[in-house]
Amino acid sequence: MRIEAHAKINLSLDIVGKREDGYHLLEMVMQEIELHDIVEIEKADKGITLSCSKEYIPCNAKNTAYKAAEMMIERCGIDGGVRISIEKNIPVAAGLAGGSTDAAAVIKGMNEVYELGLSLEEMMDLGLRVGADVPYCLVGGTALCSGIGEIVKPLKPFSGVDVLLVKPAFGVSTKDAYMGFELDKVKRHVSTRRLIAAMDIRNLDLVAYNMRNLLENVTLRKHPILKTIKESLSEHGAIGTLMSGSGPTVYGIFSSSEDARKAEGFFRDKYREVILTRTR
Ligand SMILES: C[C@@](CO)(OP(=O)(O)O)[C@H](O)COP(=O)(O)OP(=O)(O)OC[C@H]1O[C@@H](n2ccc(N)nc2=O)[C@H](O)[C@@H]1O
Numbered sequence: 719m720r721i722e723a724h725a726k727i728n729l730s731l732d733i734v735g736k737r738e739d740g741y742h743l744l745e746m747v748m749q750e751i752e753l754h755d756i757v758e759i760e761k762a763d764k765g766i767t768l769s770c771s772k773e774y775i776p777c778n779a780k781n782t783a784y785k786a787a788e789m790m791i792e793r794c795g796i797d798g799g800v801r802i803s804i805e806k807n808i809p810v811a812a813g814l815a816g817g818s819t820d821a822a823a824v825i826k827g828m829n830e831v832y833e834l835g836l837s838l839e840e841m842m843d844l845g846l847r848v849g850a851d852v853p854y855c856l857v858g859g860t861a862l863c864s865g866i867g868e869i870v871k872p873l874k875p876f877s878g879v880d881v882l883l884v885k886p887a888f889g890v891s892t893k894d895a896y897m898g899f900e901l902d903k904v905k906r907h908v909s910t911r912r913l914i915a916a917m918d919i920r921n922l923d924l925v926a927y928n929m930r931n932l933l934e935n936v937t938l939r940k941h942p943i944l945k946t947i948k949e950s951l952s953e954h955g956a957i958g959t960l961m962s963g964s965g966p967t968v969y970g971i972f973s974s975s976e977d978a979r980k981a982e983g984f985f986r987d988k989y990r991e992v993i994l995t996r997t998r
């Protein structure tokens with residue numbers, strides 16, 4: 719079985735509290751994009767076999783797809799194994815939920831090939847065991863996510879908007895980004911309602927104005943190059959720019975596809991990964 723595992727961008731990320739276990743309470747608008755990995759899943763007699771098109775990604779129990787398969791076998795009492803292969807197109811450690819979306823694909827795929835009959839809610843509960851973003855990845859589309867990310871409320875689709883992703887040649891650890899964040903220093907939270915209202919009426923300028931990510935400060939302070947990329951995206955026609963998730967990918971949204979293509983041409987040779995895509 720072949721599954722497209724889509725990446726996401728954050729149109730917003732607000733941090734509104736902290737749990738006793740250290741996890742942060744969030745309010746974020748997530749948006750699926752066209753960019754995707756291809757995950758192939760097949761039944762096997764026993765054990766988990768995993769292969770991936772990028773040699774630097776671990777193919778053992780450290781891989782989120784492996785973790786998801788292990789968890790499904792254990793939790794659903796599956797008598798058998800699985801063969802998984804991942805064609806990796808989503809930049810890694812980038813803030814685009816690459817690992818989480820592969821895990822979501824494995825959960826969906828195993829539900830099918832083993833005819834488990836799990837509901838979406840049941841899969842989301844299982845997915846949360848692998849990572850906070852996995853429940854959203856199972857739902858996809860445009861959504862308001864709260865809790866630690868696992869409470870997913872679908873929003874009106876915001877598809878077909880040109881997005882240029884720019885990721886420099888370093889990764890960011892999500893854990894480190896959250897550890898560098900100080901909630902008591904926040905002066906102004908994100909205007910999530912205004913952002914959603916602007917998305918509803920598809921006013922891109924107003925969307926751009928309300929896009930904010932409170933983790934941006936943490937990652938941009940550590941990597942000033944990201945600020946330079948954001949400024950450069952604006953100079954090349956982006957009507958709004960933001961870091962996705964914990965970074966380091968920054969993106970620009972464009973109201974003109976031609977501007978987006980021209981900007982891609984400018985950035986292409988300058989940074990490690992430059993991808994022109996669209997909201998889905
Ligand atoms: C920042 C976000 C925004 O969508 O995405 P990415 O940058 O990963 O794409 C997410 O909150 C990332 O979610 P995810 O990548 O699933 O996180 P997990 O694997 O569950 O957690 C990694 C680590 O991040 C921290 N963490 C994660 C989620 C959360 N709400 N609060 C946290 O403090 C914890 O220290 C945890 O150990």
Ligand SMILES: Nc1ncnc2c1ncn2[C@@H]1O[C@H](COP(=O)(O)OP(=O)(O)O)[C@@H](O)[C@H]1O
Binds near residue numbers: 776816821890
């Ligand atoms: N299936 C996977 N795809 C990508 N990265 C993975 C996967 N499994 C484990 N990883 C590891 O998880 C880390 C975070 O990767 P990723 O999920 O792409 O980041 P992010 O959560 O920022 O989007 C990386 O260090 C990577 O080696």
